[in-house]
Amino acid sequence: MDLRHFRNIDGLQLTLEAPRLLVIGSNGQGKSNLLEGVELLTSLRSHRCSVDRDLIGHGHPWSRLGALTDEADSLQLELRRSGGRQAFRNGKRLERQLDLIGPLRCVGFSALDLDLVRGEPALRRQWLDRVVLQLEPVYGALLSRYGRLLRQRSQLLRRGLGAGTRQELLEAFDQQMALVGARLHRRRQRALRRLEPLAAAWQQRIGGAGEPLRLDYISGTVLAEASDEEGPWRQALEEQLRQQRPEEERLGQCQVGPHRDEVALLIGGQAARRYGSAGQQRTLVLALKLGELELVGQVVGQPPLLLLDDVLAELDPGRQQLLLEAVGDGHQCLVSATHLEAFSTGWRARSQVVELRSGALVA
Template identity: 60%
Template sequence: MPSLSRLELQHFRSYRTAALQVKANRVIVVGPNGAGKSNILEAVELLASLRSHRTTSDGDLIQLGQACGWIHGWIGTDGLDHIGLHLHRGGGRQGWRNQQPLSRQVDLLGSLRCVCFSSLDLALIRGEPMVRRQWLDRVVLQLEPVYGELLSRYGKLLRQRSSLLRHHGGKSLNHHLTVLLDAYDQQMANLGARLHRRRQRALLRLNPLAQQWQRTLSGEQEILGLLYRPGTELLPISDGDQGNQGLVVWQGALRQQLARQRKVELQVGCCRVGPQRDEVALQLNGQAARRYGSAGQQRCMVLALKMAEVELVTQVSGEAPVLLLDDVLAELDPDRQLLLLEAIGQQHQCLLSTTHLERCIGPWRRDAQCISVRQDEEGSVLSPLSGA
């Protein structure tokens, strides 16, 4: 099981420098709010997924007053696999493996897998469709690292095509514009259908796992449903057509719908068809979860989604991901805290942040490594927690 054996930071968030030697499968990071606990977990998440659940701007990740920062991690019990990510305030990233620069940062993906639980995850239920798309994208990235490249290429095409639509907004179609849009539509259809297929495939596998976790966490009282509502009208594909034949059908559908929407898109200046308009609909007992579920039920649904993600990543990769629990115990009642900690068991390496150590029940924290976080004049400081 790939696991984190050491983490080093420089000019990352609130840390001038920090080093954490991981000595146990469970690491509890304890400190007051604002001390820098979440920053440790966020650094691990970035190394594993190249993404943060807290920000999309690399500038937010670099310590104030600094031009750059970096994260380095050593993977495995022997620590022989060394990976790093260097961040620059002016933009651009550099991935490293075993002291060698990588030509693409996406080549870091797959070295370390993680699933992050955070109080911010309630936005999965209450937030806009983009939040659920981003969550599903993170799941697919854990399963298929090549997905990151597909997303990047599609995003670039989408921005270029939208810019073209805005530039010609209000104008009538001419031959030159038609040829340009035809070329964009062909490329977007090819990539968009591949994104649709991977998202749908992941959600079909997540759904039964999430349903089982919801039943467990609710005492068999609640049924959770995940529905994929693509931003393109797609014909159902049978199991036998999930390969290239089905993909060609979806590419044709996307290309035709882009062509049909062309005049309207010239008026509004944006693309109205494609995976950027996907929605993941969450239902509880057949009703829309964001309107029907109470705050407690919504927290339970998020927990079921995350545990389903853990289970699916483990099934597909054959490796248990590192779990990052960012102050989530405060969001759960005691019974669900116990269920979560028991579900984690010993098979997963886990980093957990909390303001109060007593929230971690005795049996679970007995063999844990406890780290204290405090602030001094230079930033956040890590130290072993005595008496834990």
């Protein structure tokens, strides 16, 4: 693993010598940055930041992330303040950055994820998008394309064009948004259906049989009848875009589509956001993450890399122990913490331990 000019990490080289890496250090020393770099390299996305220039070290024009897999696959991602990203695999520049995803898959769990239940719908959409991206890397291209269409269509709604010209352009945008939006809807719904029984099983194990978990996909496009086919989604979205057009022109923004999706998290049939205690909400998020870890492993055919970013401090001792036991020896994991006392003697004995200070490894 090699990070250059990434946030506060000016230069760091690290070889993983054990299935578990414990990254120890005080707050603000770069632990989360290290794990974020791994997440970015393996998924092309960060759960902490959406603007590349904020990831590049102060005073530097570029940042570089690199890794060498167990199969001797060399992966590299360059971020630039001007000129965009460039991805390389085995020294060859990739035409599609998505082709960097595959040799390594990861599931991340950070303290920020504990706001998944209480936070706004956008947080749950972003979480579900990260799940789908690990299952189907092509999903990243669909997300980017839909985001561009949404921005351009919203700009068009606010522009002072002639009525006829604007309506013609909106018709063309609606057809494209309906096509891409339908594909996003289907993939989100399909992933949530596959995740639900796995997460529900973990919820029962952690929280008990009296707190069954249910995940409901609430689409931003209304279907007359449930469907797994692309056609009905596409037709419904295009028709609703057309019907909503007068209201959207008044508001200057799009009112239907995947950007309006919601994921309802229910415990015992009740909305966890409103009725769940703090402990129940933490249990639910832990069940979601363990279910996600299991699902990605099933689909990909090998256990994904697990990133635990300072999350143990947010869990009570019982949930800490359950999480560490669930990980077991079956997953390679990178764990950040402020001190080693959070881990049992056995866990420490089978782990590689490094300390970070001011973005650098302490010798």
